[in-house]
Amino acid sequence: MTHRYGDAKEAFVDExxxxxxxxxxxxxKAYRQLEHSLKKSTKMVLLxxxxxxxxxxxxxxxxxxxxxxLDLHFIDTPSGTRREFYKKxxxxxxxxxxxxxxxxxxxxxxxxxxxxxxxxxxxILLDEAQMYPKEMLEEIRILSDTGSIKFVIALHKTEDEDxxxxxxxxxxxxxxxxxxxxxxxxxxxYIHKRLxxxxxxxxxxxxxxxxxxxxxxxxxxNFRECNKLLYSVYEIYEYYDRxxxxxxxxxxxxxxxxxxxxxxxxxxxx
Amino acid sequence: MYxxxxxxxxxxxxxxxxxxxxxxxxxxxxxxxxxxxLYVSFKTAKPFMEETKPVVSQKTGxxxxxxxxxxxxxxxxxxxxxxxxxxxxxxxAPESEKxxxxxxxxxxxxxxxxxxxxxxxxxxxxxxxxxxSANRSxxxxxxxxxxxxxxxxxxxxxxxxxxxxxxxxxxxxxxxxANTIDSSKPESWIIFGKSKAKMxxxxxxLKVLQAYYDRTGNSEVKMLIDKIRKGKKF
Numbered sequence: 001m002t003h004r005y006g007d008a009k010e011a012f013v014d015e016x017x018x019x020x021x022x023x024x025x026x027x028x029k030a031y032r033q034l035e036h037s038l039k040k041s042t043k044m045v046l047l048x049x050x051x052x053x054x055x056x057x058x059x060x061x062x063x064x065x066x067x068x069x070l071d072l073h074f075i076d077t078p079s080g081t082r083r084e085f086y087k088k089x090x091x092x093x094x095x096x097x098x099x100x101x102x103x104x105x106x107x108x109x110x111x112x113x114x115x116x117x118x119x120x121x122x123x124i125l126l127d128e129a130q131m132y133p134k135e136m137l138e139e140i141r142i143l144s145d146t147g148s149i150k151f152v153i154a155l156h157k158t159e160d161e162d163x164x165x166x167x168x169x170x171x172x173x174x175x176x177x178x179x180x181x182x183x184x185x186x187x188x189x190y191i192h193k194r195l196x197x198x199x200x201x202x203x204x205x206x207x208x209x210x211x212x213x214x215x216x217x218x219x220x221x222n223f224r225e226c227n228k229l230l231y232s233v234y235e236i237y238e239y240y241d242r243x244x245x246x247x248x249x250x251x252x253x254x255x256x257x258x259x260x261x262x263x264x265x266x267x268x269x270x
Numbered sequence: 271m272y273x274x275x276x277x278x279x280x281x282x283x284x285x286x287x288x289x290x291x292x293x294x295x296x297x298x299x300x301x302x303x304x305x306x307x308l309y310v311s312f313k314t315a316k317p318f319m320e321e322t323k324p325v326v327s328q329k330t331g332x333x334x335x336x337x338x339x340x341x342x343x344x345x346x347x348x349x350x351x352x353x354x355x356x357x358x359x360x361x362x363a364p365e366s367e368k369x370x371x372x373x374x375x376x377x378x379x380x381x382x383x384x385x386x387x388x389x390x391x392x393x394x395x396x397x398x399x400x401x402x403s404a405n406r407s408x409x410x411x412x413x414x415x416x417x418x419x420x421x422x423x424x425x426x427x428x429x430x431x432x433x434x435x436x437x438x439x440x441x442x443x444x445x446x447x448a449n450t451i452d453s454s455k456p457e458s459w460i461i462f463g464k465s466k467a468k469m470x471x472x473x474x475x476l477k478v479l480q481a482y483y484d485r486t487g488n489s490e491v492k493m494l495i496d497k498i499r500k501g502k503k504f
Binding site for chain 1: 274277278280281283284285287
């Protein structure tokens with residue numbers, strides 16, 4: 001029994017793992033749209049949505065599925081400095097690490113982009129784009145204008161960041177894809193699939209619609225928040241299982257534990 | 271692991287607050303629902319309570335309360351005896367009551383405007399139109415004053431109103447009230463009989479109407495008897 005709750009807890013560890021990817025209707029649609037946009041001659045694609053809606057996981061999946069057949073590259077962590085970003089670009093363009101004590105101007109990258117036009121079609125997936133300084137975003141825009149480099153940019157949808165996206169990319173972005181928070185049906189499917197993925201069929205079936213309704217209300221359909229809450233739920237279950245098993249009904253999902261987890265994770269303020 | 275006892279304590283506090291909140295909401299809803307019901311029941315109960323005040327009967331000297339408190343079953347018995355004996359049981363009002371001026375019946379037209387008319391001067395057709403267009407407040411007003419007025423037209427007004435509203439039990443009761451005041455007029459017999467028949471008591475309706483017809487030979491009552499017998503619409 002202990003292992004069961006431990007496994008359930010692990011099922012909701014919030015990490016980017018392609019194996020843990022749960023295909024839901026909303027993300028399936030966005031993925032198809034993204035994959036289709038890779039084939040088109042668009043210069044830029046903007047993938048946006050609130051934190052925790054699955055943008056990074058979607059980019060990871062897109063990269064994993066297409067890296068062999070396309071000139072596809074994934075910059076998952078934002079570059080703090082321009083030099084760091086140039087290093088990454090150098091490796092993408094040449095396939096080699098930038099030699100130490102070497103300095104490359106931005107103009108060189110633009111010239112390179114123009115030179116390879118028609119020969120190569122580079123696609124760069126850029127995650128957490130809202131963390132790039134404005135100047136670097138401007139350079140990304142100019143690079144995309146060369147016509148040989150396509151950027152798929154993922155950023156959070158906040159008022160400011162949306163403004164950044166509009167300001168810098170609106171004229172270039174040919175396609176925008178929004179990832180929305182899940183509805184209760186999707187949240188239910190997500191929780192069930194996660195548990196089933198870990199072989200926890202019995203636990204999956206214990207979660208009823210009224211529990212899902214609460215989870216959805218508290219997490220607002222955000223997968224990251226949902227992971228946080230469910231992790232905490234099974235952490236409490238695991239604790240009781242080890243130290244106070246008479247407090248658990250093994251056949252039913254406990255409203256009490258769900259509410260305790262919500263208190264612990266800050267969804268309920270006492 | 272975090273402090274589970276503290277978490278449990280917080281959860282208990284949360285549940286307590288939730289219970290209090292739900293309890294308050296439920297109480298508020300119940301109060302909101304109950305207040306209008308209590309108000310309406312108080313308003314409607316008052317005239318009926320007053321109705322049961324004793325009124326001396328001319329013939330028997332017994333109180334009207336005793337007459338009215340009789341069950342419908344006993345009423346049927348009386349109606350049955352009316353058929354058997356030529357003298358139909360009289361629930362007539364005293365002469366003094368009969369001769370007293372008719373009460374002013376307030377009624378409203380379709381637009382909701384109210385006006386007054388001496389009910390005694392109303393023709394049957396006009397009266398029926400008045401009943402149809404009456405609103406609930408007028409009916410309540412008449413019901414309220416009836417125990418004091420004991421007016422035949424008031425009772426008939428209410429009998430016709432409830433008959434029009436397909437509230438046949440009430441229509442029957444008010445027709446009976448009218449009959450206790452003046453049993454010589456055919457209207458109360460007709461509404462009484464019609465209400466009985468509408469409630470499915472065709473045999474009772476025919477007995478009562480036949481008793482009245484035998485005594486008076488009223489053609490309108492005869493037509494109604496024929497219609498009920500043949501199952502025609504009335």
